[in-house]
Amino acid sequence: MEEFKRNFKITISILVLQLISTLSANSLLAEDNRLSPKESKILKETFKYAEDFEARKLRIDKKAYLRHSNFESIFKFGFSGRKLVNWIQTRIKSYSSGATGDFIAYFQNGEVILGKQFFSLNKLDRFLTILHEARHADGKEFTHVNCPDDFLFLNPRDIRISPANKKACDFRTDGSYGITASVLFEMGAYGYLSSQETAYRYNSEISRILPEE
């Protein structure tokens, strides 16, 4: 009988432990609850903005478009905001806000941690930030490399943050910076951004792609 009692106690303890771990796993899944209602609203507005993009009428000539367009070869579907938002959502499982140090956001185990400054960015920059982070979900091969010590370019979203000597560059053209450049080009080509804005933003993303040695 004593042994039965002991076993019973052990069984109950295991069940309690399992229950606790299930509860904490569930609360991990519902992490966008960790965004304040205001932050959550800003995030939703970001997706709503992006969902409107459509490949309707090209605003630049076809030859210029074909020279720089690589969206379809990267994403495997034609330019579409709705599909792009879906692409992001299959990669990022939850969002939270908190300290992000020298970054506006970072990706960790399916979750994106958004810095406070993210919520004061305009919708285009918020969208590009999330798109960038979503690429990190595709694996280690999309991890950044260090930008050179003498890297001269500014961070277009926060000039106080210098990319020099930080893990904020890529060698590949389809990494986080490559995909934001690709999307910016399509946005410009289909008239969602002015020519000037497209060019400076596109160039800025491309500046993070280092020539391979």
Ligand SMILES: [Zn+2]
């Ligand atoms: Zn990154």
